[in-house]
């Protein structure tokens with residue numbers, strides 16, 4: 075993987091953290107609006123069908139609605155597996171295996187994926203790293219930890235396009 079580095083200057087916004095509740099347990103960190111808008115900016119206008127597999131409070135869905143038809147299943151694992159033009163996601167990571175499973179299933183469901191993931195996704199398993207690069211990794215955006223107040227993991231956004239085998243761009247999200 076060849077990495078090129080670019081800084082992106084983005085509008086300042088206070089980091090937003092909302093813990094939501096799924097069943098009886100706290101389900102995770104919702105994506106702040108500025109990051110949602112950034113993720114949405116990877117999609118073209120008229121993007122077609124867009125899957126948000128684990129929508130939580132719907133922040134990503136809101137940012138994606140002007141790009142196409144957004145599908146948000148109540149339970150991703152219960153939905154009928156089908157093809158979508160895009161997947162845009164920030165899955166749960168408790169446990170980590172759950173987020174990885176959702177990513178792998180989404181890789182079967184679309185050729186275009188924008189995924190907010192822990193950095194561990196790329197550095198903690200050689201097979202997973204190879205699978206993602208073989209799928210096609212266009213860019214990685216590093217997110218500062220302050221994006222998610224109270225989070226202990228470092229996160230990034232993977233821009234994946236099936237069949238892409240060019241250089242992977244390294245982007246630094248500035249806020």
Ligand SMILES: C[S@@+](CC[C@H](N)C(=O)[O-])C[C@H]1O[C@@H](n2cnc3c(N)ncnc32)[C@H](O)[C@@H]1O
Nearest residue numbers: 096101102103104105128129130149150164166
């Ligand atoms: C890290 S949060 C992110 C929420 C939202 N994707 C966002 O970007 O703001 C992960 C969300 O996944 C939801 N979730 C967990 N398991 C799920 C499942 N099986 N199907 C759908 N959503 C699920 C949780 O309720 C939680 O809100």
